[in-house]
Amino acid sequence: MRKINFGIIQFPGSNCEQDCFHVLSYVLKQNCRYIWHDTKTLKNIDCVIVPGGFSYGDYLRTGAIAAQSNISLRIKEYAEKGGLVLGICNGFQILTELELLPGVLLRNKSLNFICKDVYLKTMNNDSVFTSEYKLNETLKIPIAHAEGNFFVKKSEIKNLKKNNQIIFQYSDDKGLIDDSSNPNGSFMNIAAISNKKGNVMGMMPHPERVSENLLGGLDGKGIFKSIIKNLT
Amino acid sequence: MRKFKITIDIMPIDSVLDPQGEAIELILKNNPNYQANNFRVGKKIEFTLESNNNSTAKNTVKDLCEKFLVNEIIEKYKIKIENAKN
Numbered sequence: 452m453r454k455i456n457f458g459i460i461q462f463p464g465s466n467c468e469q470d471c472f473h474v475l476s477y478v479l480k481q482n483c484r485y486i487w488h489d490t491k492t493l494k495n496i497d498c499v500i501v502p503g504g505f506s507y508g509d510y511l512r513t514g515a516i517a518a519q520s521n522i523s524l525r526i527k528e529y530a531e532k533g534g535l536v537l538g539i540c541n542g543f544q545i546l547t548e549l550e551l552l553p554g555v556l557l558r559n560k561s562l563n564f565i566c567k568d569v570y571l572k573t574m575n576n577d578s579v580f581t582s583e584y585k586l587n588e589t590l591k592i593p594i595a596h597a598e599g600n601f602f603v604k605k606s607e608i609k610n611l612k613k614n615n616q617i618i619f620q621y622s623d624d625k626g627l628i629d630d631s632s633n634p635n636g637s638f639m640n641i642a643a644i645s646n647k648k649g650n651v652m653g654m655m656p657h658p659e660r661v662s663e664n665l666l667g668g669l670d671g672k673g674i675f676k677s678i679i680k681n682l683t
Numbered sequence: 684m685r686k687f688k689i690t691i692d693i694m695p696i697d698s699v700l701d702p703q704g705e706a707i708e709l710i711l712k713n714n715p716n717y718q719a720n721n722f723r724v725g726k727k728i729e730f731t732l733e734s735n736n737n738s739t740a741k742n743t744v745k746d747l748c749e750k751f752l753v754n755e756i757i758e759k760y761k762i763k764i765e766n767a768k769n
Contacts, residue, residue, distance in 0.1 A: 562702045
């Protein structure tokens with residue numbers, strides 16, 4: 452089987468790129484390389500991963516400065532041509548600032564940095580990023596963020612629903628979605644969305660942290676396996 | 684070219700929850716000395732800009748706000764343009 456070429460973007464302040472690299476290279480045996488933010492080209496890449504961290508110290512707004520870098524403009528072109536882009540945590544924030552995904556990630560309602568396991572309900576498994584999961588399947592994946600409170604303009608909500616862009620919602624372990632299972636105040640408990648075309652996804656939880664049993668679970672591995680399966 | 688001093692006041696739009704403002708308000712409820720309500724926390728950005736005249740400066744700053752300094756999904760802003768002291 453052909454190996455997929457993953458490109459993992461590194462900004463000053465990224466800190467989850469090695470976790471992604473480990474899962475893709477050593478656990479899933481794919482080709483993987485880091486791409487420094489100053490790079491002006493994006494060549495021979497099948498899927499771009501924008502990892503978590505605190506790019507540029509989260510200055511101005513989370514993801515705002517990273518979205519102005521050389522590589523971000525290439526990522527935008529790449530996505531607009533249909534290339535697969537997955538943004539995790541700070542990566543999700545960067546993709547909204549790049550306007551590849553709708554909405555904004557605001558400060559958590561509690562103002563706290565929240566680092567804990569949460570449950571997610573799979574709302575769309577008809578995506579290249581989630582086809583390995585069952586519809587309505589609940590997953591246990593950790594979050595670690597201070598700005599994960601998803602906010603979107605009212606006018607955009609209809610589109611998100613109509614185009615099936617809501618991929619995961621925060622729930623309890625049985626899949627019940629309500630305020631008590633919403634860790635950060637996100638609108639409609641939204642934890643992950645895609646763009647209309649479905650080739651770009653952003654998620655606040657960290658699937659790379661639960662992709663091998665040794666690290667406490669396998670619930671996140673399906674994201675990466677879905678991408679690989681859909682590209683081969 | 685003239686040199687301008689630019690000040691941009693950025694505030695969360697009304698429909699966005701501002702937990703920082705709420706936290707300030709909440710703690711002040713314990714203090715009977717202040718009858719202060721409706722706190723909103725924003726930010727201020729200052730810089731200098733070289734431009735032909737006031738109108739071109741305004742257009743440049745507006746473009747910079749829309750493309751980078753402000754996210755209009757959640758923020759509103761006011762621009763102040765003054766002549767910079769050399």
